Amino acid sequence: MSSDEEDYMSDAFLKALEKNDTRPGLGSKKTQDKALSKPNKVANPIIGKKKLEMMHREKGLQTSLSSDNKGFALLQKMGYKPGMGIGKQEKGRVDPVSIEVKADRGGLGRDTERKRKVAEMDRWRAKRQKTEETRTSSFLHRMSDRYSERNAERDLRTAQKACLQLDQQEGLAEPNEDFFWPQSCLATRSGDEDQEEEETMNDPCSRVTASHDDEEEDEELESVTEFSDPEKLEILTKYLRNTYKFCIWCGTRYDNAQDLDASCPGNSASSHE
Template sequence: MSDEEEDYMSDAFLSQLQDVKPGVSMVRRVKEAMKREEKQKEKNIKNRQKSYKEQESESREAALQSSISNENKGFALLQKMGYKAGQGLGKQGAGRVDPIPLNIKTDRGGIGMEEMKKRKAEEELEHYRQKVRAKQQNETKSLEDFRSRVRTEREERKIEGDLRKSQRACEQLDSQKGISVPREDWYWPKANADEEDDGLKEEEEEEDEEEVTELTSFDKLQILTSYLRGVHFYCIWCGTTYNDEEDLCSNCPGDTAADHE
């Protein structure tokens, strides 16, 4: 081995290397570096020149925190009129004690801008509430209309059923009394489709001659019920033929379906 080549296992070479042992020494160096960085930041903050707005704000806050001295002309005039420090304004001393606080505007809005924004926000909120109320009312009305429509359809089906029952009863009772022709065509149920076609032809002929008023199922039921009760003393809801009118009036609840519920 030549003299120029270094022996990597010699003590001279190892002493030149830095201590890079993991553990406590490395953590200590990191903490020291962080402390130096924090101190440098604090030093930079202290040496930094404050802006005009910062100086103005600090001066204002300092002035507001300190009480008015006797050197103030306004305060001196108040003292001449009998005012004492810490006393309320007015003859009875019941007025304001502290000075009126300052409200510094930090935005670029003009005078009254905040009130206008507040009023506009309240108007928008009220408009939104009106829309919600109108929507709720429309939904409630739609639901009520639906229920009314369903109730009407159910009542119409019930009326149609009662009418058919009355027509069958009328045909049977008329036949028992020897009546071969109904008082009106619709007093008896239609026998078959041919008779319905004949009836339609007759109705068309009558409509050509004169205008005929069309009766509703409810009107037909009322007329036919009155006929059954007056001629046959029969009630379709009781399902009973009474002896006479007195027996009918005494024992039948009434002449409508609602009376029998």
């Protein structure tokens, strides 16, 4: 390498390049140093006119009145002191009347009407929700009653079969009440009774007695039909517990009343759950 040519890896060659750096977008070294020496300036945020007015208004409302205010000066001349209520008894307003600035283009009374409509809609929603809750509650009650009735009907059939078996074991030919035994057994008994009644009616001497017996039976049937299935079930299970010490939900015939009271939870299906 000749002495006239500079070494492009030397420090002198690199410094010369830095001074004469003219790459696009960078500018000269002098321009770069000048830009770096200037402090960064944060641009002031642009505040809108409405926001500026609101800021000044809030500032003015938060500032107490001074004696420079003409109205306040007149009050002071009449004996008013800051913090006192206006009026003869000093029980009137202490703070000035608040202002409400209307910034939109709606007519007078529009906001009041809107609030009235919103309140009316809220009342209708509350009324509708209450109605729906009442319907749901009544539906649940109806379903619960229907479920209870089905369970009572099923338990009543079970109790009737148990009563029939226990009564026959004791040699009873008739139940204490017609609903104590299943309807099929009652139908057989009614057929036999109809035959006996026909034979009785053929006897002229016994017609008066038969008519009297019919009236008594009709009264008994009317008294039976007055009971619902849950009521029949309660009456029949009490009969089984008191007479035979038997519980249909336990499915057990106990030795005595003490054993029944100690081992059986109670005379209902809910107590056995």
